[in-house]
Amino acid sequence: MITRRFNYALLAGLVALGLPAISHADEVLVAVAANFTAPMKIIATAFEKATGHQAELSFGSTGKLYTQIRNGAPFDVLLAADDETPAKLVKEGLAVPASRFTYAIGALVLWSAKPGFVDNEGAVLKKGAFAHLALAAPKLAPYGAAAMETLSKIGLMSTLSPKFVQGENIAQAYQFVSTGNAELGFVALSQVYANGKLTSGSVWVVPTDLYHPIRQDAVILTRGKINPAARDLVKFLKSKQAQDVIRSYGYTL
Amino acid sequence: MNFDNPDLAAVWLTVKLAALTTSILIVIGTPIAWWLAHTRSWWKGPAGALVALPIVLPPTVLGFYLLVAMGPDGPVGHFTRFLGLGLLPFTFWGLVVASVFYSLPFVVQPIQNAFEAVNERHAEAAATLRASPLDTFFTIVLPLAKPGYLTATVMGFAHTVGEFGVVLMIGGNIPDKTRVVSVQIYDQVEAMEYGRAHGLAAGMVIFSFLVLLGLYTLNPTGRRK
Numbered sequence A: 001m002i003t004r005r006f007n008y009a010l011l012a013g014l015v016a017l018g019l020p021a022i023s024h025a026d027e028v029l030v031a032v033a034a035n036f037t038a039p040m041k042i043i044a045t046a047f048e049k050a051t052g053h054q055a056e057l058s059f060g061s062t063g064k065l066y067t068q069i070r071n072g073a074p075f076d077v078l079l080a081a082d083d084e085t086p087a088k089l090v091k092e093g094l095a096v097p098a099s100r101f102t103y104a105i106g107a108l109v110l111w112s113a114k115p116g117f118v119d120n121e122g123a124v125l126k127k128g129a130f131a132h133l134a135l136a137a138p139k140l141a142p143y144g145a146a147a148m149e150t151l152s153k154i155g156l157m158s159t160l161s162p163k164f165v166q167g168e169n170i171a172q173a174y175q176f177v178s179t180g181n182a183e184l185g186f187v188a189l190s191q192v193y194a195n196g197k198l199t200s201g202s203v204w205v206v207p208t209d210l211y212h213p214i215r216q217d218a219v220i221l222t223r224g225k226i227n228p229a230a231r232d233l234v235k236f237l238k239s240k241q242a243q244d245v246i247r248s249y250g251y252t253l
Numbered sequence B: 001m002n003f004d005n006p007d008l009a010a011v012w013l014t015v016k017l018a019a020l021t022t023s024i025l026i027v028i029g030t031p032i033a034w035w036l037a038h039t040r041s042w043w044k045g046p047a048g049a050l051v052a053l054p055i056v057l058p059p060t061v062l063g064f065y066l067l068v069a070m071g072p073d074g075p076v077g078h079f080t081r082f083l084g085l086g087l088l089p090f091t092f093w094g095l096v097v098a099s100v101f102y103s104l105p106f107v108v109q110p111i112q113n114a115f116e117a118v119n120e121r122h123a124e125a126a127a128t129l130r131a132s133p134l135d136t137f138f139t140i141v142l143p144l145a146k147p148g149y150l151t152a153t154v155m156g157f158a159h160t161v162g163e164f165g166v167v168l169m170i171g172g173n174i175p176d177k178t179r180v181v182s183v184q185i186y187d188q189v190e191a192m193e194y195g196r197a198h199g200l201a202a203g204m205v206i207f208s209f210l211v212l213l214g215l216y217t218l219n220p221t222g223r224r225k
Helices: A001-020 A032-050 A062-070 A083-089 A123-127 A142-153 A159-165 A170-178 A228-237 A240-248 B006-038 B044-056 B059-070 B075-082 B092-117 B121-130 B133-144 B146-161 B165-171 B181-190 B194-220 B220-224
Strands: A028-031 A053-060 A077-079 A100-108 A108-112 A135-138 A162-169 A184-189 A202-205 A213-218
Touching: A001 B092, A028 A062, A028 A228, A032 A170, A032 A240, A053 A062, A062 A077, A062 A108, A062 B181, A077 A083, A077 A228, A077 B146, A083 A213, A100 B181, A108 A123, A108 A142, A108 A170, A135 A142, A135 A170, A142 A159, A142 A170, A142 A184, A142 A213, A159 A162, A159 B133, A162 A170, A213 A228, A213 B220, A228 A240, B006 B044, B006 B092, B006 B146, B006 B181, B006 B194, B044 B092, B059 B075, B059 B092, B059 B165, B092 B133, B092 B165, B121 B133, B133 B146, B146 B194, B165 B181, B181 B194
Parallel strands: A028 A053, A028 A077, A135 A162, A135 A184
Antiparallel strands: A077 A213, A100 A213, A108 A184, A108 A202
């Protein structure tokens, strides 16, 4: 019985593979750190309108995108959540050195979907009246690493680590909190902030002396070196139009 | 049991999860398979389709709905909190519940096939000898359905060991609670710790091969199910 079902699945898969691939002349494949998802979607639409190029976006944790690039993923541009990963790619000869620049400086926040749950000094962490604290995997996501740094600085690492639930990237950490399965979690300000204000719940904007600044660098990858759309995208990211979008999500520049 | 080595801890957790899931599935899968094998009800089609759904559904669909349903605002979440059990996501028992759904068809279908293959006349003969239906079931049907149970146990166990997407979505990657082997391998690969990933990944290939080899050697009929 199972074999017959597998045959149908195989058939369906072959049909899907046979569909012609849609291609565009000037298309740029962009690997985007998960925290930058919302602003990048808006920027990409504006970019397509302004230049006629096509931007295809792929989201994930910076660490995961790095691994994919190292293994030959066909990205033209990387928008990372840190400055180390693009620097490392340049050193490894996988990115264009002169193209590297900081497109945004991110902020770490402690957020709960429940209004009034997180106070604006983060005292809720000391009280510990919660079962789960969500964060992004520190090995893969710079925001996760910043959360760990913050917790060690305020001396709560060992008391709170049994309550950690790790998302594979910052989007999953956000999802754990937004569904209420984790009472609170460390996410990016950009995920809970739009048009200059908090979108829902309660938040503590973590003071910047508790973690290293999250300088988010972009870089053109070797594959995108001769792609005019890649060059134009990086130019567009530096435009006032793009920068206004970036700021509206709580990033600094 | 606690292990200092995170890989061994993941292996132990996976074995525990698969063993528990399979035991639960054999118990609840038997009446479902029996009913599906014998009913002439109009509901047979829809119920059979429902049982088979996890074979075709992407694990993300199952993971997404389980996360929402078992969360504080979901129906299952309300129920588990009402029972004083708290919430299921990010817990070992949450994974057990998810795995029971995920591996259901792999246990029910082989048992159902085995029940369907049991000649009705044997059971009828037992009944004429005044065996009670339960007695008939345990002394006649069950022994005849043994190959089906063997396939169900092996497939249920192996499929739970191979579970990944659902665990990733509702597990929260907690050591000793929800960090199973597949998630551990994924983490290691993503972090480019290929050396460590190789150890577990090669182990999985060998384990899966041996399980299937054992199944096909001991139970030649399993191949057709």
